[in-house]
Every structure is written in structure tokens, then in C-alpha cells.
Amino acid sequence: MNDPAVTTLGYALLGLIGQSPRSGYRLRLVFETTPLGTYSSSPGSIYPALKRLERAGLVRREAAGGGKPLFHLTGTGAAALQSWLERPVDAEEAIDREIALLRFAFLEGHRDRTLSLSFLAGFAAAAKGQVDALASFLAGEEGRALSLQSRLAVEHGLASARASLGWAEQAQDRLSAEIQKEKVR
Amino acid sequence: MNDPAVTTLGYALLGLIGQSPRSGYRLRLVFETTPLGTYSSSPGSIYPALKRLERAGLVRREAAGGGKPLFHLTGTGAAALQSWLERPVDAEEAIDREIALLRFAFLEGHRDRTLSLSFLAGFAAAAKGQVDALASFLAGEEGRALSLQSRLAVEHGLASARASLGWAEQAQDRLSAEIQKEKVR
DNA sequence: CCAACCATGTAAGCTGTTACATGATTGA
DNA sequence: TCAATCATGTAACAGCTTACATGGTTGG
The missing domain is CATH 1.10.10.10 (Winged helix-like DNA-binding domain superfamily/Winged helix DNA-binding domain)
Structure with missing residues (x-):
């Protein structure tokens, strides 16, 4: 904090x-x-x-x-x-994404929507970092030694991080679109 | 507990x-x-x-x-x-899925793989419950009143729950396949 | 009039965090 | 020999949970 x-x-x-x-x-x-x-x-x-x-x-x-x-x-x-x-999204928040999401929801209070966009970019990067970390853990020595169920458990983390990444990309698009509409109006 | x-x-x-x-x-x-x-x-x-x-x-x-x-x-x-x-997956675990995943990983210690399969079924049901709850929150009165960013934040929860659901279905298949292989051997 | 809800708190207990302390063993 | 790592703890502090306590207001 x-x-x-x-x-x-x-x-x-x-x-x-x-x-x-x-x-x-x-x-x-x-x-x-x-x-x-x-x-x-x-x-x-x-x-x-x-x-x-x-x-x-x-x-x-x-x-x-x-x-x-x-x-x-x-x-x-x-x-x-x-x-x-305005704090950058760190690695911890990439794992426990709820806190980051809380920040995102409250970021709306600001007129300056680019803050939200850069938040999403940071969030996407952090999620990508998690994806990479888990993927290389699974590919590495420790990962290959895992039993099926332990591996599946880690894969759940991976699936979850990927979902976050996908969400962030889509959210960037939708927010950009809204900003465009506001400009036009 | x-x-x-x-x-x-x-x-x-x-x-x-x-x-x-x-x-x-x-x-x-x-x-x-x-x-x-x-x-x-x-x-x-x-x-x-x-x-x-x-x-x-x-x-x-x-x-x-x-x-x-x-x-x-x-x-x-x-x-x-x-x-x-062996505790059934409850609604709380559907939200905070890490604890459920921890249990899943340790369930492997048991010979009886059907325990793991029924866990996955329960997990999938709980995830589905979360998906439905969030989807109807978004569709409901409170949800429609949400600002774009608050809505996106909730949608992240939805995407995450959907990822868990998808993972559980895939995990069931893979685990069943492994059990089949073991039987044949 | 009575139940339900509004509204705000306190107290005990427990767990986790951070930081500090201590000493043995091992490798360069 | 000196640093790193092994190995096990303690103490202060703070926050959350559960449970309890209290009183006002409103609607049927």
C-alpha cells in the first residue's frame, strides 16, 4: 500500500x-x-x-x-x-487480480480516461507476465515433474491469467470506442 | 473450515x-x-x-x-x-477459487480418482453458479445502472468464472482419459 | 403494537506481517 | 575464513471475524 x-x-x-x-x-x-x-x-x-x-x-x-x-x-x-x-499494476496484483479490478472500477471517477487506458495496458502486461511465468514453470524442470492434478491446478492459474489478458484487450477496445464517441459528441 | x-x-x-x-x-x-x-x-x-x-x-x-x-x-x-x-465446493470457493484448487491438487493423494472427478463436477457447478449470478447481476436493474468501467470490472469476474468453468470441463476429460489408460494397463 | 429495518458501535480472539535474533553447516 | 544458506524460532503490531449490545424509526 x-x-x-x-x-x-x-x-x-x-x-x-x-x-x-x-x-x-x-x-x-x-x-x-x-x-x-x-x-x-x-x-x-x-x-x-x-x-x-x-x-x-x-x-x-x-x-x-x-x-x-x-x-x-x-x-x-x-x-x-x-x-x-494511479499506482502501476505490479506482479502481486497480477496474481490477485481483484485488487487491481477494484482500482479500475474507481478510476472511472476521473475525467481523464487515458488514466484508465494506461491502467489497462499495465494490467495486460502484468497478466501477460503471469501467463509467461506459469507457462515456463510448467515447461521447466519442476513443471514437468508435476503429477497430472498438480499440473492441472497450475493450468487453472494459467487459464485464469489468460482470461484476464483477453479481458484487458477487449476492455481497451471498448473504452477507446467510448472515448471516440465522446469526442465526436 | x-x-x-x-x-x-x-x-x-x-x-x-x-x-x-x-x-x-x-x-x-x-x-x-x-x-x-x-x-x-x-x-x-x-x-x-x-x-x-x-x-x-x-x-x-x-x-x-x-x-x-x-x-x-x-x-x-x-x-x-x-x-x-472431500468437502463439497461451496459458493465461497466459487468466488475465491484458489482454495478449491489447492484442495484439488492434494486430492491426488487418493487412490480413488472418482473423488477428483466428483470434485471437478462440483467445481464446475459452482463456477456455473457464479457465471449465472454475475450474468444476471449485469442484466438486472443494478447492473444496467453501472457505468462502463464498473460493468467492465464485473465482466472481468464473469470472464474469470467462465475460464474456470472451461478449465473444469477440460480437466474432467483429461482425468477420465488417464483413468481409462490406467484401467487398460 | 410488534416486527423489520435503520444505524452505530464494542470486545475477545486469532492469524498473519514484519522485523529481529540465533546458531550450525557448507563451499569458495 | 567468510559469506551464504540451512534451520528455527520470538515479539510487536494490526486487521479481520464473530458475536454481542443498543436504540431509533417505520409500516402493517
């Missing part, structure tokens, strides 16, 4: 709050009702995480017009989110 | 020890040099995990012929491993 004090759950919260200010409960519901639920979560993790973000000065509770207080990003919080979003 | 006291790392260790007795250091090296490294690890997690398994009576240190002591499975340990391996 860029900011050592912020976990993946913390960044997910920052990203959601960045989309629109919400209460703790609303944030919890997002995790409960969307595929974002992978970053899990129960009151026992979300509320303390929000408190940490608050203590770190990344979010602020603000009650607008007599309603319940909602969480808003502070300047520092927006900057922390931004720098997390 | 079946046994509440055993984590994924614990089962990975049980599986490896079940393949062949090893020292703590050898076990660590496996994690450092193979794709199993996803279940991570540093001395600070492996040694305490081994100690827990020992305390729980699932493994035993045994020094054969004056060498360094190696970890062996106890009867209880072998039973715990077995029941973990």
Missing part, C-alpha cells in the same frame, strides 16, 4: 465515498449487495475502518442540512485515493 | 506433509519456490502454524534414524485432511 495505514478495505471505502458521500450504514449495504462484498464486511470491520480513516484525516463526517452525518473525502483523502488509483 | 482450529495455511501444510514428511524449513521452501506461495509465507507464519497443528494433535515431529526431525501426519491429522479434501 502507498499509505501504510490504509488497507484494501480502506481504499474501497475511500473510493465509494469519493463517488458520493454516504453514511457508514449505506457503505455497508454496498458491500452486502454488490460483488464488492468480496472485500467482505460486517459492522465489526467497516465501522472501525471508517474510524481509522477519520483519525488519519482522510475522511470527515459532515451533517448537511440537519440530516445524518455523511462521510466526505478530505483533500488528503482524495490525494491518497488518487495516488493509489 | 471443517476444523475451526485449522486455517488454509494449516491445510496446505497438512497436504504437503501428507505427500511426504518434511522439516519446517523444507515446507517453507515449497511456499517460496512454487505457485503455492500464494498461501504466502515467512517463518513468522509457518512455524507458529506448525506448532498449532502439533498442539492440536494433527502432526507429530519424528526423527527417523538420527536425522533432523520431520513432520508426519497423525491419524487425526490424516482424517482432518481427508474431510477437508
Whole structure:
């Protein structure tokens, strides 16, 4: 993590709050009702995480017009989110692709769509790296010594990395197309 | 987990020890040099995990012929491993497929290959369930409201689940073929 | 009025991470 | 002899999970 004090759950919260200010409960519901639920979560993790973000000065509770207080990003919080979003895709993220995908989803908040495109390029490169690494592991000495089922298990990783690679290429096309349409309009 | 006291790392260790007795250091090296490294690890997690398994009576240190002591499975340990391996693939494992794959790799230890085949059938069904869930999420109200990038992020999950499904079908064929060959021989 | 949902928390326990510590053995 | 690798740990810290606790509001 860029900011050592912020976990993946913390960044997910920052990203959601960045989309629109919400209460703790609303944030919890997002995790409960969307595929974002992978970053899990129960009151026992979300509320303390929000408190940490608050203590770190990344979010602020603000009650607008007599309603319940909602969480808003502070300047520092927006900057922390931004720098997390712009981090290059590393090898770790090529293996555990969910975190990278989370970043991709939140990258949409930015006007500058080229950020998303370069993210996809980096993601594709990382996926390709994983494909190559697994393929050469299978072709190498250790790989050839594997039993059928261990080999199949590794091949699953390979198939999964290939799927990610294919997805990234297609996503680049679709995003470019959308950018073109926006230019024309 | 079946046994509440055993984590994924614990089962990975049980599986490896079940393949062949090893020292703590050898076990660590496996994690450092193979794709199993996803279940991570540093001395600070492996040694305490081994100690827990020992305390729980699932493994035993045994020094054969004056060498360094190696970890062996106890009867209880072998039973715990077995029941973990035979657990049906649930929805959670369909999302986070790595744990399921770990079980698949270790299932090879069993003579009875039909266990592996039924595992693959269950895995395929779970993957299909994920595919359907994500597809209907995208087709539903919430899905249609998604921005392009959020939609693409979910589609990545879909592509990944489809890859798993395809892999499982192919794996079933290859495993069946191998079983046929064994019968003939 | 009562159930369901809104809304926010705390506490115990456990596991994993990082970093540090220690000593034996082996090869150049 | 000195560095690398073998080999096994401990300690501090932090985060997540589960379970429990509390009270307001709304609809049938």
C-alpha cells in the first residue's frame, strides 16, 4: 500500500465515498449487495475502518442540512485515493487480480480516461507476465515433474491469467470506442 | 473450515506433509519456490502454524534414524485432511477459487480418482453458479445502472468464472482419459 | 403494537506481517 | 575464513471475524 495505514478495505471505502458521500450504514449495504462484498464486511470491520480513516484525516463526517452525518473525502483523502488509483499494476496484483479490478472500477471517477487506458495496458502486461511465468514453470524442470492434478491446478492459474489478458484487450477496445464517441459528441 | 482450529495455511501444510514428511524449513521452501506461495509465507507464519497443528494433535515431529526431525501426519491429522479434501465446493470457493484448487491438487493423494472427478463436477457447478449470478447481476436493474468501467470490472469476474468453468470441463476429460489408460494397463 | 429495518458501535480472539535474533553447516 | 544458506524460532503490531449490545424509526 502507498499509505501504510490504509488497507484494501480502506481504499474501497475511500473510493465509494469519493463517488458520493454516504453514511457508514449505506457503505455497508454496498458491500452486502454488490460483488464488492468480496472485500467482505460486517459492522465489526467497516465501522472501525471508517474510524481509522477519520483519525488519519482522510475522511470527515459532515451533517448537511440537519440530516445524518455523511462521510466526505478530505483533500488528503482524495490525494491518497488518487495516488493509489494511479499506482502501476505490479506482479502481486497480477496474481490477485481483484485488487487491481477494484482500482479500475474507481478510476472511472476521473475525467481523464487515458488514466484508465494506461491502467489497462499495465494490467495486460502484468497478466501477460503471469501467463509467461506459469507457462515456463510448467515447461521447466519442476513443471514437468508435476503429477497430472498438480499440473492441472497450475493450468487453472494459467487459464485464469489468460482470461484476464483477453479481458484487458477487449476492455481497451471498448473504452477507446467510448472515448471516440465522446469526442465526436 | 471443517476444523475451526485449522486455517488454509494449516491445510496446505497438512497436504504437503501428507505427500511426504518434511522439516519446517523444507515446507517453507515449497511456499517460496512454487505457485503455492500464494498461501504466502515467512517463518513468522509457518512455524507458529506448525506448532498449532502439533498442539492440536494433527502432526507429530519424528526423527527417523538420527536425522533432523520431520513432520508426519497423525491419524487425526490424516482424517482432518481427508474431510477437508472431500468437502463439497461451496459458493465461497466459487468466488475465491484458489482454495478449491489447492484442495484439488492434494486430492491426488487418493487412490480413488472418482473423488477428483466428483470434485471437478462440483467445481464446475459452482463456477456455473457464479457465471449465472454475475450474468444476471449485469442484466438486472443494478447492473444496467453501472457505468462502463464498473460493468467492465464485473465482466472481468464473469470472464474469470467462465475460464474456470472451461478449465473444469477440460480437466474432467483429461482425468477420465488417464483413468481409462490406467484401467487398460 | 410488534416486527423489520435503520444505524452505530464494542470486545475477545486469532492469524498473519514484519522485523529481529540465533546458531550450525557448507563451499569458495 | 567468510559469506551464504540451512534451520528455527520470538515479539510487536494490526486487521479481520464473530458475536454481542443498543436504540431509533417505520409500516402493517
